[in-house]
Amino acid sequence: MTPTESVAEFARRAGAWLADNMPGIDPASPPAAPRDDERSWRRARELQKRLYAGGFAGICFPREYGGLGLDYEYQRAFDEASLRYEMPLILNTPTFTICCATLLDTGSEEQKKQHIAAALRGDEVLVQLLSEPSGGSDLAGVITRAERQGDRWVINGAKTWSTSAFAADYGLCLARTDWDVPKHDGLTMFLVPISHPGITLRRITQVNGSTEFCEEFLDGVDVGDDAVVGEVNAGWAVASRQLYHERRAVGQGSEFASGSGSEGGHTTPVDYADLAEKTGQADSDRVKEMAGRALVHRAVAEQLIDHVYRSVRDGTLPPAAGTLIRLFHAETVALEIDTALSIAGAAGVVGQYGEGLQTGFRYLSRQSVAIGGGTTEMARNVIGERVLNFPREYAADRGVPFNQVRHGQER
Numbered sequence: 001m002t003p004t005e006s007v008a009e010f011a012r013r014a015g016a017w018l019a020d021n022m023p024g025i026d027p028a029s030p031p032a033a034p035r036d037d038e039r040s041w042r043r044a045r046e047l048q049k050r051l052y053a054g055g056f057a058g059i060c061f062p063r064e065y066g067g068l069g070l071d072y073e074y075q076r077a078f079d080e081a082s083l084r085y086e087m088p089l090i091l092n093t094p095t096f097t098i099c100c101a102t103l104l105d106t107g108s109e110e111q112k113k114q115h116i117a118a119a120l121r122g123d124e125v126l127v128q129l130l131s132e133p134s135g136g137s138d139l140a141g142v143i144t145r146a147e148r149q150g151d152r153w154v155i156n157g158a159k160t161w162s163t164s165a166f167a168a169d170y171g172l173c174l175a176r177t178d179w180d181v182p183k184h185d186g187l188t189m190f191l192v193p194i195s196h197p198g199i200t201l202r203r204i205t206q207v208n209g210s211t212e213f214c215e216e217f218l219d220g221v222d223v224g225d226d227a228v229v230g231e232v233n234a235g236w237a238v239a240s241r242q243l244y245h246e247r248r249a250v251g252q253g254s255e256f257a258s259g260s261g262s263e264g265g266h267t268t269p270v271d272y273a274d275l276a277e278k279t280g281q282a283d284s285d286r287v288k289e290m291a292g293r294a295l296v297h298r299a300v301a302e303q304l305i306d307h308v309y310r311s312v313r314d315g316t317l318p319p320a321a322g323t324l325i326r327l328f329h330a331e332t333v334a335l336e337i338d339t340a341l342s343i344a345g346a347a348g349v350v351g352q353y354g355e356g357l358q359t360g361f362r363y364l365s366r367q368s369v370a371i372g373g374g375t376t377e378m379a380r381n382v383i384g385e386r387v388l389n390f391p392r393e394y395a396a397d398r399g400v401p402f403n404q405v406r407h408g409q410e411r
Helices: 007-021 038-054 072-081 089-106 109-120 235-250 272-278 285-313 319-348 354-364 366-370 376-387
Strands: 126-129 145-149 152-163 170-176 187-193 199-203 213-223
Touching: 007 038, 007 072, 038 089, 089 109, 089 126, 089 235, 126 152, 145 170, 152 170, 152 187, 170 235, 187 213, 187 235, 235 319, 272 285, 272 319, 285 319, 319 354, 319 366, 319 376, 354 366
Parallel strands: 126 170
Antiparallel strands: 145 152, 152 213, 170 187, 199 213
């Protein structure tokens, strides 16, 4: 692009390029792209390579790391232009909106030039290795350990609920490197290769049959100092920034997402008019009122994204305000799915209407929006303490060396 290209000019150029280079789709019925199918990831990498070759990858990432270095307005214009074309949407989260965004803020120059650029070229997929089987929502309580052995770090432990780790090349892994200090002070973030022979990866089967999530067992995974993201024993600062990006990504408010369509249809907003018509309730005032309430929440959520983004950018709100997007998104999605199931009724479970039955399937994973990016309860704490400046909650382990804290399976 030229330095003086306006958003409108950029959008026209993007539209022309998309028409010539990307497969067209019906936005209301996008091609299936299940996250637990390796073919979806191969296809996403292929499409990402096209975007990169055409000069439309990483619109908001700096040019020195393979992006275009443009403002969010350009990305949103591209997203609008790309709605009718197949896009590598599954690469957005966690690769671009969380992992690459975190490396951009906290990684070394070498890590940024190697991994952000590789992801934008479609050569790498990045994931998060954060949660642990015994950790619950206390991320700072991780017990995966990394020990110094010669000139290497050796990591041992277990991670779980890692999104699409089976398709990834590298993972951001939080491990404990000092047990003699309080839990937040003894952590280090590492960038580890998923193909390392010391990593055993298993798929997790969810209630809806999906195997998108994984668990990983790390046994003698050795990495060098170049794998450390940020500083040794300062991993909580990296993890905090990572959570900031994750909450914005979960809330659909990240400037690093490329494309805004639906991943294979499973995130397509509920069409209440169609659902009411197919279930014989098109004239029901009760159904119209319920649908209207859900649609108002959807509209407010879209406006909140723009407001929070601008307010954080100009300093009116602190970075933690990104959690507002995450919290309201979770409440909006829960309301939309609950409303859809209330309208569908029995059709959402055993009915003959495809739309109604799909609503029932989506209800099975409804609670995931209250967990991803940290639980809704944690989001409320973050807003209260870091945005509204309320007093912090009491924590019995605050300031206590981690080796003196009861954790895991201890009684």
